[in-house]
Amino acid sequence: MKKIVLKVSIMCGKCKSCIMTIISKFHGVVSIAMDAEKSTATVVGDVDVVLIVKALRKNNRPAQVVSVGEPDKENKDEKKDDDKKEPSKPLPSCCTACKAVVVWYDEPNPCSIL
Numbered sequence: 001m002k003k004i005v006l007k008v009s010i011m012c013g014k015c016k017s018c019i020m021t022i023i024s025k026f027h028g029v030v031s032i033a034m035d036a037e038k039s040t041a042t043v044v045g046d047v048d049v050v051l052i053v054k055a056l057r058k059n060n061r062p063a064q065v066v067s068v069g070e071p072d073k074e075n076k077d078e079k080k081d082d083d084k085k086e087p088s089k090p091l092p093s094c095c096t097a098c099k100a101v102v103v104w105y106d107e108p109n110p111c112s113i114l
Contacts, residue, residue, distance in 0.1 A: 001030070003071040004043040007064040008056065010036045012095040015061070022055050044071045 010016050016034055023032050023043055030045040041063075043052065049068055056063040 001044065001046055001071055002049075002068055004047070004049050004052070004068050005066040006041045006043065006053070006056075007039060007066050008041050008061055010034065010039050010041075012098060014094050014098045018059070018098075019056065019061055022059055022061065023052060025055075026052060040066065 008019055010019065016036065019041060020032055020034065023029060023041065026045075026047045028046040029043060031043075033042040033044075034040075035042070049065055053063045053065060
């Protein structure tokens with residue numbers, strides 16, 4: 001079991017759900033925690049860090065490894081108390097990085113004989 005902390009770009013709710021989906025597809029993931037304010041994703045489980053970062057980068061979600069270590073069982077109780085004190089602000093539904101851009105080139109006469 002390892003605790004992996006990744007720095008990822010979380011700009012909206014769609015980014016967050018996409019990152020969670022990519023990480024959850026790996027076999028051996030026990031839990032995933034996202035912190036939108038710090039832009040970090042914490043993964044606990046028996047997974048390869050390199051494969052997670054590679055999959056995130058392949059899906060245009062740049063990620064950096066902050067730390068890899070043993071999971072702390074004592075910190076879970078402290079984090080639960082901290083979450084009750086300060087509610088996090090909601091994320092926007094979609095950001096400019098998630099929106100698809102369509103470019104259409106309209107040529108009046110594509111076939112011409114000179």
